[in-house]
Amino acid sequence: MAYELYYWDGLQGRGEFVRLAFEEAGVEYIDVARQEDGTGSMMKWMKSKSDAHIPFAPPFIKDGDLIVSHVANILLYLGPRLDLAPQDEALRFVANGLQLTITDFVAEVHDTHHPIATTRYYEDQKDAAKQRSADFIENRIPKFMSYFERVLENNPEGSERAVGSALSYVDLSLFQIVEGLRYAFPRGTKHLGVRYPKIIAVHDAVEKRPNIQSYLASGRRLKFNESGIFRHYPELDQDN
Amino acid sequence: MAYELYYWDGLQGRGEFVRLAFEEAGVEYIDVARQEDGTGSMMKWMKSKSDAHIPFAPPFIKDGDLIVSHVANILLYLGPRLDLAPQDEALRFVANGLQLTITDFVAEVHDTHHPIATTRYYEDQKDAAKQRSADFIENRIPKFMSYFERVLENNPEGSERAVGSALSYVDLSLFQIVEGLRYAFPRGTKHLGVRYPKIIAVHDAVEKRPNIQSYLASGRRLKFNESGIFRHYPELDQDN
Structure with a gap:
């Protein structure tokens, strides 16, 4: 199952630190808020009055049932899984x-x-x-x-x-x-x-x-703008 | 060997989140900057031009040779060791x-x-x-x-x-x-x-x-002040 990334649509922002890891590793991920109704689905997690382990703010990722929020925490989680963290x-x-x-x-x-x-x-x-x-x-x-x-x-x-x-x-x-x-x-x-x-x-x-080069040339890499x-x-x- | 905590002397500040964990767990720790010449020893690590894994700012802890910096990272490290983190x-x-x-x-x-x-x-x-x-x-x-x-x-x-x-x-x-x-x-x-x-x-x-109560009543718990x-x-x- 692909990782799901939740972050505001239309800007690089803090989500970009996570995107770069996914892109360098070449793994499949869904940038949820860029899908139809994606922002609504993101807000649902943030505003939930019943779900356990709700995030305070994006970015967060979902890996199966687990939600991991905050850039550094997400990268701590993904690092070993994407071979982007030290072995030691x-x-x-x-x-x-x-x-x-x-x-x-x-x-x-x-x-x-x-x-x-x-x-x-x-x-x-x-x-x-x-x-x-x-x-x-x-x-x-x-x-x-x-x-x-x-x-x-x-x-x-x-x-x-x-x-x-x-x-x-x-x-x-x-x-x-x-x-x-x-x-x-x-x-x-x-x-x-x-x-x-x-x-x-x-x-x-x-x-x-190579993977970063093709990412930067792709439409997935948004331009910097004054919303970020x-x-x-x-x-x-x-x-x- | 006791854990060493490095944080500015004279204030609770960010160091206090780490102190509370040590105190609740009842483990031995040295509040280095409150020792004689302690602040100098703290600055030495921060300014080092040769040591690996230098911290940007206090608080940081030393556990043997390992330096761990930033409150959340310190607590991530200490949590399982002090039985203050989830098992899962x-x-x-x-x-x-x-x-x-x-x-x-x-x-x-x-x-x-x-x-x-x-x-x-x-x-x-x-x-x-x-x-x-x-x-x-x-x-x-x-x-x-x-x-x-x-x-x-x-x-x-x-x-x-x-x-x-x-x-x-x-x-x-x-x-x-x-x-x-x-x-x-x-x-x-x-x-x-x-x-x-x-x-x-x-x-x-x-x-x-009990451990928090006796900590709060002790001289180790500084009062809040306008340096913190x-x-x-x-x-x-x-x-x-």
């Missing part, structure tokens, strides 16, 4: 820790355009968004990126991978973060390649993998 | 999903007083903090709390536990969230008991457990 059990906790740092970073990306309230329009929190984005570009991108660069440098199995010696879902997520940052902040990320060469090497290597996590508002971008 | 493997992913929803909620609590930049003083982002806190009290507390209430209602093993039939680290974390919210927002949380009776029942049951995640700034509180 201790290293799986390392991978999960890295993925949770990526989770925190993604939440900060979201808050650059919604620093006050997710329920309000961007236009109604633009001033705070400008302040938060400036801090994000000046302080937070360097803090997170230099951390991941160091993680790669220190990996005893080689700087080509975030953890262990083989490709893992963490490498796929690093690819997505670079893609998203470059889309949202082209000025703020102009020097990523010079400053964080190992991260960019991971990005470039992932981009060239990574949004390009020129007024929030600045040189760095 | 599938339910462990459910527990992890719930803990990650708690993680997101805690990040939103933090951002009520720091909506613009963690590196800047509260006083310099007070206006944005007021707006964000109002939204937090009006929309976000109800959204998260009604979710957890529903999780308890829907638990096929009984509404006394978040997941499975036995106490888990998720229940301990729900206790801590109620404690923190009541400290930070006494006005905004006045009706928690009426609105979310099952969550409060979990809170009260955890509070009465849950901060009481009266100007950010409002009736709800």
